[in-house]
Amino acid sequence: MQLTNRSKQVSNKEMTMAEKMYLPSIVQGLAITIKHFFMKKPTIQYPEVKRYLGPVFRGHHVLKRDEQGRERCTACGLCAVACPAEAISMVAAERKKGEENLYREEKYAAVYEINMLRCIFCGLCEEACPKQAVYLRHDRMVPVFLERDDIVYGKDKLVERLDDRYVRMNSEVKATPTEPSLTKAAT
Amino acid sequence: MSEFLNQFKQLTATGYLFWVLAILALLSAVWVVTARNPIHSVLALIATFFCLSGHYILLNAQFLAAVNIIVYAGAIMVLFLFTIMFLNLRREDEESKTNLTKMAAVVVGGLLMVMLITIFRAKSAQVPTFNPVSFDSRTGLVENLGSILYSDYILPFELASVLFLVAMVGAVMLGKREAGDRHF
Amino acid sequence: MDLTVLLVKGLIILVIFGITLLIATYSTYAERKVAAFLQDRLGPNRAGPFGLLQPIADAGKMFFKEDFIPAQASKWLFILGPCLAMLTALMSSAVIPFGDSIRLAWDGTNYDIPMQAIEINIGVLYIFGVVSLGVYGIMVGGWASNNKFSLLGAIRAASQNISYEIALGLSLIAILMMTGSLSLRAIVNEQATFFEWNVFTQPLGFIIFLTCAFAECNRTPFDLPECETELVGGYHTEYSSMKLGFYLFAEYINMFVSSAFISSLYFGGYHYPFMNAVHDGLTGSLGEIAGHNIATAIGTVVFFAKIFFFIFFFMWVRWTIPRFRYDQLMNLGWKSLIPLSILNVVVTGAGLLYDIKYTTWLIVVVMVVLALTSNARAPKSQAAPQRA
Numbered sequence: 172m173q174l175t176n177r178s179k180q181v182s183n184k185e186m187t188m189a190e191k192m193y194l195p196s197i198v199q200g201l202a203i204t205i206k207h208f209f210m211k212k213p214t215i216q217y218p219e220v221k222r223y224l225g226p227v228f229r230g231h232h233v234l235k236r237d238e239q240g241r242e243r244c245t246a247c248g249l250c251a252v253a254c255p256a257e258a259i260s261m262v263a264a265e266r267k268k269g270e271e272n273l274y275r276e277e278k279y280a281a282v283y284e285i286n287m288l289r290c291i292f293c294g295l296c297e298e299a300c301p302k303q304a305v306y307l308r309h310d311r312m313v314p315v316f317l318e319r320d321d322i323v324y325g326k327d328k329l330v331e332r333l334d335d336r337y338v339r340m341n342s343e344v345k346a347t348p349t350e351p352s353l354t355k356a357a358t
Numbered sequence: 359m360s361e362f363l364n365q366f367k368q369l370t371a372t373g374y375l376f377w378v379l380a381i382l383a384l385l386s387a388v389w390v391v392t393a394r395n396p397i398h399s400v401l402a403l404i405a406t407f408f409c410l411s412g413h414y415i416l417l418n419a420q421f422l423a424a425v426n427i428i429v430y431a432g433a434i435m436v437l438f439l440f441t442i443m444f445l446n447l448r449r450e451d452e453e454s455k456t457n458l459t460k461m462a463a464v465v466v467g468g469l470l471m472v473m474l475i476t477i478f479r480a481k482s483a484q485v486p487t488f489n490p491v492s493f494d495s496r497t498g499l500v501e502n503l504g505s506i507l508y509s510d511y512i513l514p515f516e517l518a519s520v521l522f523l524v525a526m527v528g529a530v531m532l533g534k535r536e537a538g539d540r541h542f
Numbered sequence: 543m544d545l546t547v548l549l550v551k552g553l554i555i556l557v558i559f560g561i562t563l564l565i566a567t568y569s570t571y572a573e574r575k576v577a578a579f580l581q582d583r584l585g586p587n588r589a590g591p592f593g594l595l596q597p598i599a600d601a602g603k604m605f606f607k608e609d610f611i612p613a614q615a616s617k618w619l620f621i622l623g624p625c626l627a628m629l630t631a632l633m634s635s636a637v638i639p640f641g642d643s644i645r646l647a648w649d650g651t652n653y654d655i656p657m658q659a660i661e662i663n664i665g666v667l668y669i670f671g672v673v674s675l676g677v678y679g680i681m682v683g684g685w686a687s688n689n690k691f692s693l694l695g696a697i698r699a700a701s702q703n704i705s706y707e708i709a710l711g712l713s714l715i716a717i718l719m720m721t722g723s724l725s726l727r728a729i730v731n732e733q734a735t736f737f738e739w740n741v742f743t744q745p746l747g748f749i750i751f752l753t754c755a756f757a758e759c760n761r762t763p764f765d766l767p768e769c770e771t772e773l774v775g776g777y778h779t780e781y782s783s784m785k786l787g788f789y790l791f792a793e794y795i796n797m798f799v800s801s802a803f804i805s806s807l808y809f810g811g812y813h814y815p816f817m818n819a820v821h822d823g824l825t826g827s828l829g830e831i832a833g834h835n836i837a838t839a840i841g842t843v844v845f846f847a848k849i850f851f852f853i854f855f856f857m858w859v860r861w862t863i864p865r866f867r868y869d870q871l872m873n874l875g876w877k878s879l880i881p882l883s884i885l886n887v888v889v890t891g892a893g894l895l896y897d898i899k900y901t902t903w904l905i906v907v908v909m910v911v912l913a914l915t916s917n918a919r920a921p922k923s924q925a926a927p928q929r930a
Contacts, residue, residue, distance in 0.1 A: 188916030192909065194749070197863060204580045204862045214584045397685060424667035432674025433704060436681070440700045443685050443693060499663060500724055
């Protein structure tokens, strides 16, 4: 089986005098390494320089709002069921009169928590959600945490802010089922 | 006792160095013989060589001092250490210490001591003491040593080199792998 | 007057000591940086600007690690090992001439104080002796650890150092024959003109010496005593904390000293082309004393440039050539380098008899011709059969 075109047949032939002197090949090798010394380094200085990770990167979770700014989540619990790491927990509540502009459905999540220590960013919650309410942002990572208490993200950190709406920039890549209204025009 | 103290006070820096080196040399030499662990013994022997080199430098024989360090401390003792490390001599090896060997060791050591004392006491071997008129501080330096070795002592020098050559050939012969020897 | 000379000497010794330590410290940084650059990386750049504080961070880490002595180890020898390694490494820079001399005016008289810790007429032998003692640190430490891997590393170090010391000494002897002196300063002064640098008169000796210097420093491709793939960590497997730090540090000091040694033996030390013209010009324009001192300073800078190049070369080779196998190492030492260096000595001697300095080029020419003819006569290596 041939995997690459670079493979060379190993030969066991007697070395010639020039090869036995090592020096020519040593010089050759030194030339190769010194060439690399002056090459441009491909390193990206991570915390200062961040690289675009692509439209399908799964980062920070977001609980979407719809076009009128109502929370889409209906606390059905499918995301929690789908979650292989059991990171999601929620408490459902019934929408009262007068809250129609806050919650889209009649049932909503009063508490919605994701334990970021448990989360493996697999995106199964995104896939499981029937209401297109939970997404993993492609443009933002969960920041480094220093306190253990900070790592269970509640609704305060998860619900999309109206001044910071999330859009998948590349609508052609449909890694997850996306409602047409969620692409660019929706904001 | 007070006489000794007075003499001690009159010593120059070189004199003090001599005494320190001499005492160190004797102590480490005794340690070589008494050490239970052969590795310690070898290390003590190296210390002895260093003290001897110090003595050479005090006598202004720098070349001899350096060569002593290079050849004895730097090469031969490394080989000693090398060999002893290979042997596992941790446990007390009583078999090699029968009464016969002990007695033989005492006899040989005693004979050597008697011989050395006789040699040092012989009239012909008496080295003249320091004479400021004929003293040449450059006697022990490389140039003088070289010219003496290649003029007055050329025959013993060449004989010694032949001896070394013979020893080298012998070592090569011993080390040579013969046909049928295990390859390793 | 005596006191002044003594003070200046003491100062020079302190300075050389400090410089040795500083260079060794920054060699660890340079090693990581060079390694990174040769491998298309950037290397340490977080601690301080360009990562310049990295060695200090490393040393701090070393100091705060647990200082562990194995229960079965021979305690005093275990401690003695790194001490010896460090001691011998530091001792060797004493006789290296770092520059010409500093000229001081005192009571109307000029005093020249050589830029050297001690000027002895057996300088080369001194370094050789100290280098040959360097192996004790490794051997004692390796044995005292009471660990098979450490012991194997120590034994490898011992046999390797002894084997390569012979070729090292023999290649040196050719130089000693040409100079007629064991003093390093005399050897350096012999190479005042550019084309009389020993690297031009002794090309083969230089290559042998360089190879042996690599072996004596236990640097790749001769780093078998600490070969990770076979011996875990070699002789320092059991070491931790600053004891390990001493071993690693001693290696870098050895590297610095051998670079200095190579540059002064083969590359003219503090000499550079048109040195006399520069010296004359400086003394002419700035006066006898200031001009001379500035010329000395330039020479010292040149010398350090040479040293840094060789330290870089050590690192460059480390990331280029893979480690030898042990039998290859011994074959190279005993069957190639020693006969070649003996041949070198003989040819140099013959050249001296007829007062020709460049006779050793003969060996080089012969070797090149042999190589070319053997290459021409070798069966053309068939192109690797193309597989479908």
